[in-house]
Amino acid sequence: MSRLTTPSLDEVPAGARQTLDKLGKQLGFVPNMFKTIASNPTVLEAVTTLQGTMSRVLDARTRHSIALAVSQSNGCDYCLAIHTYTSSEYGGMSSDDIDLARAGSSVDPKRAAAARFAQQVVDSRGQVSDGDLAAVRDAGYADPEILAIVTVAVQALLTNFINNVNQTDIDIPAATAAR
Known part of the structure; x- marks a missing residue:
């Protein structure tokens, strides 16, 4: 069982919700990791920005x-x-x-x-x-x-x-x- 709070999609801040919606469209579901990280929108932004940036390096x-x-x-x-x-x-x-x-x-x-x-x-x-x-x-x-x-x-x-x-x-x- 997860040890940190995983807010429901209705409980995440609006900015984080947009990011989760985008991830859901890309993957077909919103992974629990991102739901948990969404409790801190700044961390969610840091993780998803890093992932997006690094998708442009290597194959x-x-x-x-x-x-x-x-x-x-x-x-x-x-x-x-x-x-x-x-x-x-x-x-x-x-x-x-x-x-x-x-x-x-x-x-x-x-x-x-x-x-x-x-x-x-x-x-x-x-x-x-x-x-x-x-x-x-x-x-x-x-x-x-x-x-x-x-x-x-x-x-x-x-x-x-x-x-x-x-x-x-x-x-x-x-x-x-x-x-």
Whole structure:
């Protein structure tokens, strides 16, 4: 059971309600995580703005792979559920791709390097080795892309922490087979 207050949709402030309505249209439902965050409209704005901004870096499958790898490292069941759902439903990732991403890997070597590096960033609290940096560079990532990998990892880490603190009730529809 969630440990923080999750207001009903009727109880959230007007500005937050607009954001939740937009999310509901995008996803087909309003996830419990966003309902909970909506109790603080400033935090909701920060999270959704960061997510929107980061949707413009890297490709979608790489972002999904990073989110899955980081959520696995942090043991965030809620984030694993939502990222599995969105990776399958909107990212076109197969269940095998999703499983590999959770392990910090991929059938695509470049994407695998990004997922692995993101896990190393999280697991080492940013204290990655020269070898870790060399490996992600050797996979084809330049420094601006490495900054994007770190930021996508931190974005996932933010929601992992919120959901782990809250123990957010999982309300994610079961993902269907990837198209």
